Amino acid sequence: MGREVKRVHIDFDWYEKTLQKSDYNDSFHCDTWKGYLMDGIECPLCDGTGKNKSGKQCPECYGEEKTSPKIEPPKGYDFEKTNGYQIWQNVSEGSPVSPVFLKPEDLAKWMVENDTSITRGTTYEAWLKMIKKEGSAPSMVGNSAQGIKPGTSLYENKSDAEQKGDEQ
Numbered sequence: 487m488g489r490e491v492k493r494v495h496i497d498f499d500w501y502e503k504t505l506q507k508s509d510y511n512d513s514f515h516c517d518t519w520k521g522y523l524m525d526g527i528e529c530p531l532c533d534g535t536g537k538n539k540s541g542k543q544c545p546e547c548y549g550e551e552k553t554s555p556k557i558e559p560p561k562g563y564d565f566e567k568t569n570g571y572q573i574w575q576n577v578s579e580g581s582p583v584s585p586v587f588l589k590p591e592d593l594a595k596w597m598v599e600n601d602t603s604i605t606r607g608t609t610y611e612a613w614l615k616m617i618k619k620e621g622s623a624p625s626m627v628g629n630s631a632q633g634i635k636p637g638t639s640l641y642e643n644k645s646d647a648e649q650k651g652d653e654q
Contacts, residue, residue, distance in 0.1 A: 488575070488623050488626070489575060489576070489623050490574050490621060491571055491572070491616070492573075493570070493571060494586055495568055495569055495570075496568055496586055498570075498572070529544060529551060529552060531553075535551065570588045571586070571589070571617055572585070572587070572593070573593065575603070584596055584600070590614060595610060598610045604626060605636040605637070608636060611642075615641040623636075623641070
């Protein structure tokens, strides 16, 4: 779990704006999009029993009898023209960490210039590879020689010396 690319409508806003009329003025009120924050539902695999047909723990709800529905952000009608790219964190319930951009290159540039999370310092090339080809990266990776690094470092171009070291 860490970072993932989602294709969402270019006008998707994490905060749903609703017009609130009062006696004094028209103002906007923002509510967080609730796609990942919905209440649990009866598990469709075990019908809410927590057990499969063999009497063992249900692999979907892990015996909890309820599961959380996964509701993806809204997509537009003409997918390639109206849907952009957005980076989401998926460690908890999931939420965007970037605005929506029509081009992967613009999103990669924004991440390089604005990221303040564990993935800060990731190069433009690494972000672009993750956005266009890989789709996701773990929060962090590590080994005894290099310590802990952001998961996006997996997409950094390695020097010849580093690649030989990895192969040994």
